[in-house]
Amino acid sequence: MKKVITFLFLVSFGFTQAQQAFKGKGDMRVNIGANLQDGGSGIQGSIDFGLGENFSFGFVTSYLLGVDNFNGIYHNNPTPYYDYKPEFKDRFDAKARINANLSSVIGVEQLDVYPGLSLGLRNFGGHVGGRYFFTDGFGVFTEIGFPIAKYSSNNDVFDHLNNQATFSLGASFSL
Template sequence: MKKVTLLLVCLFCSFALFSAQAQDGGRGINVNAGIGLGVYNAGGLPIGASVEVGIKDNIAVGGFVDYARYARNWGGYRWSYNFLYFGARGSYHLGDLLKELGMADEKFDPYAGLSLGIRTASYKDNVGIENYDSPYSSASVFLGGHVGTRYYFNEKVGAFGEVGYGVSALRLGVTVKL
């Protein structure tokens, strides 16, 4: 839990830094919060958040954090996996391109991008398992991609859907434009 708290503090500090330096670029600041479906590494229901700041026409940068926990308790034997993904992301927004092709809708904001981050995994049980000392943890760097869209119900609030690499294959949730 300390890692998640520290990560959220770092994410919001980055958000403040980016917002101070942002050149709107027509996109402003977008905050996404949602749940994951199609989990790669485990069961459970992943949750996550991301922040993007428009820095130039059609280009936004920011950060993300995703968390998933999968646990079982069978007759006194307890174990759990925790997955935490966090890092930086950049997106290219396709709205202007679609507008040139005559297919634009102001409520839609389609985008595609890349992310670079760290994924951590930890395992804990109440008895040692061969080749594993409980608790066990690991961390590695990853490069991922994402494709998604936002649909705005009004000027500030909307929904988003995103397919990509992270703690889950599909993310759905709420987006807020600041």
């Protein structure tokens, strides 16, 4: 029972002490968290710079730490793969992005919902995310990213790793 009361106190304190999630021009937000997807999991880091009341640009990188090795035949290639491991280029991705920050539109200052577009090393894509700030400098975020168009039709064994829907969650910081 003590754990439940402590948890409820912390949650209610976090909501009553919450701060503004996106302030606009000059705002800088950093997200660091886990990246979860089919075939692997890893880390994601992003930074967003406020350009206006509802607009920001930034950069996002991800690196897959745990990736399943491949065994079998791929795309009718007669040579089978045995315990084929992904290289650095298969695990890493970087993107530039723009966001529409909607905290002032939805009327909840502590919650920043941000849909956006990204242009990366492997694809053109989109994302939808949200940040909630408990204090002036610390909050949590979650984000779903998805490809819209791949750059190549190269059907490498690990090409799918950076061309699929991803789910990220973690901590958000205001700088």
